[in-house]
Amino acid sequence: MQSTVRFSSCRGVAFEIKRHEDPFAIKTLPVEEAPSNSLLFWLGSSKVFPSLISRSISKTSSHFCDLDLNEDELDIDLEIVPEENDEEKQKQSPLPLLGNSKPEQPSKPAQKNGSRLSIILLDQGLFTVYKRLFAVCLALNIAGLVLAATGNFPYARSRAALVSIANILALILCRSEAFLRVIFWLAVKIFGRSWIPLFLKTAITSLLQSLGGIHSGCGVSSIAWLTYALVLTLKDRENTSPEIIGVASTILGLLCLSCLAAFPLVRHLHHNVFERTHRFAGWTALVFLWAFVILKISYDPETKSYKNDLGSRLIKQQEFWFTVATTLLIILPWLTVRRVAVSVSAPSGHASIIKFEGGVKAGILGRISPSPLSEWHAFGIISDDKEHMMLAGAVGDFTKSLVSNPPSHLWVRQVHFAGLPYLVNMYERVVLVATGSGICVFLSFLLQKSSADVCLVWVAKGIEQNFGKEIKEMVSGWPKEKVIVHDTAVLGRPNVSQMSIEAARNWRAEVVIVTSNPEGSRDVVNACKAEGIPAFGPIWDS
Structure with missing residues (x-):
């Protein structure tokens, strides 16, 4: 029997809900161990009603905005990058980069893995x-x-x-x-x-x-x-x-x-x-x-x-x-649902760029569908004053089909919707933090005039290989203090929370806004707030 593919989204980044051996299991970096006598932690663990869960065909989520992706999830080349001298590294990575040639490791002590559901629902706090x-x-x-x-x-x-x-x-x-x-x-x-x-x-x-x-x-x-x-x-x-x-x-x-x-x-x-x-x-x-x-x-x-x-x-x-x-x-x-002509290109086998006519205000998100009554997918919008585009990571049946069989038309809702990224326009100086394809909803703030002066921090793997030359060029022409790009294929996995705090201090930002997976967003928001920096990221049912 063919397995059922399910989808969800994280602040405009669509992702497939993947199957694991344990429906609640995720692969995350160790985090602080929760008290074993915590009722909330117990309820969020995979040990609750194990017989019921073992019979479920449910799948936990895998985001294209995750920093580390399994080879079987995105078919990304996991070849180890050898040590290089500074001159060779600059040739490979013309984008402004934060950090040195050695991978940065999180400074937090080891923590027990928790389910993605518990992170979304419980770790954000009881009094949100x-x-x-x-x-x-x-x-x-x-x-x-x-x-x-x-x-x-x-x-x-x-x-x-x-x-x-x-x-x-x-x-x-x-x-x-x-x-x-x-x-x-x-x-x-x-x-x-x-x-x-x-x-x-x-x-x-x-x-x-x-x-x-x-x-x-x-x-x-x-x-x-x-x-x-x-x-x-x-x-x-x-x-x-x-x-x-x-x-x-x-x-x-x-x-x-x-x-x-x-x-x-x-x-x-x-x-x-x-x-x-x-x-x-x-x-x-x-x-x-x-x-x-x-x-x-x-x-x-x-x-x-x-x-x-x-x-x-x-x-x-x-x-x-x-x-x-x-x-x-x-x-x-x-x-407002219409079937419109689109131009779809695939910079790699892992992502596609969908282009539409007409400019869209920075911070706006949109929905597209191959079949409007059955499914809709939300994506952040990259836009200048003439056209707009969406960056879709190939992690599910629909997004993979955009790469393998690019459509000439898609269904859209002409009324685009506003979310957290749109509220960047309320502030004067903002640090925008994105991982993976979460970059798409923030690029508009660089491409068009905005009331907010922004600094963009982008952490992703294989910038040009996975996201294409066009996306790379959009961010490569900006000063290092305004756009900070960390390619994990070259520099290793960084401490994104510390990067965000340092960028906010250097930029004298009023607020930090992050688009990442639930674990990453939680860590950045909590770390910034601990340093007295207002920060916002995706929340459950936001």
Whole structure:
């Protein structure tokens, strides 16, 4: 039986979720040993429910932005580079390089390996902004629910279904790419001024990066409110119809299915299951939501029948307008889907460059697809004022096909979305740290005029061999203090955290922003914060 290939992404870098002997096993450098009596560490380890995990066909992730890649993952030549004198090394590596000819080794003491899932979910801390937003959102809804149940919030008690729909609208807003593009733009315009205090800028960055906490909190809250509404309806079933109860129950089941699919363990190990369940269960729930609103508004409990003057009744109800707004937000991105001509070139067997017409603002990301209803892949965008391109590491079926069988057309969403890299525009001096193909989302800040003065630190293996001459030339013409490139094939694996700290100090940076795999991003962010340097990197569900 052919194995199933799954995909995920890390801040615009698509990657295939690879199979290992232990579904939670990863190959990382040793890190500090966690306390053996830590419940959180135990839950994040592969020893939890071993019989269940051993039967799973799940795969852990392998990023093209990892520093060290296995030969069977990317088919990269792992030939040992011999010692060379300085003159020969300069010929091989014309890019500005940081460090000497000897590989730098991490200065941290040995640490026990942890699962990538535990790094994503637990090592970022128990009190992250994301988790705080989730807790606040859920607490407010629970407080309202308790007040309604005790008779101290009569409006919510009589309109519990409306509160559930309002939560659905809120969670859709937190994931609407068009809406968030406007919010990010406003944040940069309002707070991207020199007189705005740095602590306020970093607070806004943390908030916008962690809106997924509100999304998740509202999702759980919508289930709680709809359950409460159903309980009240069943207690007073004489004043409702079986159709309304049936439709509401179906919506509740679909919402529960979506939440279960988004549970971190499922989402991490079965990303395609999560993505497709979320999409199709959500669309189905929206259809039933319209049926629920129409049935509920048109039903007359006195006559036990449905009235005909539906139009005039609908426009007077809040449920109708909330559902209209939710529908528009869901449909809008799909109205911008187009099949466009692309130019795909492969600088090596390990990466492809996809070119599109038209320039894109620095820090923007985009989605492409060979089949829009089945899969979408997010990538950072490299752009000048005339065209834009994406750098795709060949690590999965789709990205490998771009190398072996370059398409002439791809499906795109014309509304590009903003993420953490876009918020670079809010600051004046920034250090951008990237590993591997994570470079793509940052190159635009060099190629086009930006309000931020940036210094780029790029750590990758085989710059020209794997990423091509075009990418190499984009970064080779800049001063050494502005672009620092470390080729691990020549200089060995560096201490990226220390490189980031030194670059931030030399550049007098306000903030460091990193795009790497979960382990690398965590290490850089934690190291910078320990030195008093604000730093941001990918978070779970950002």
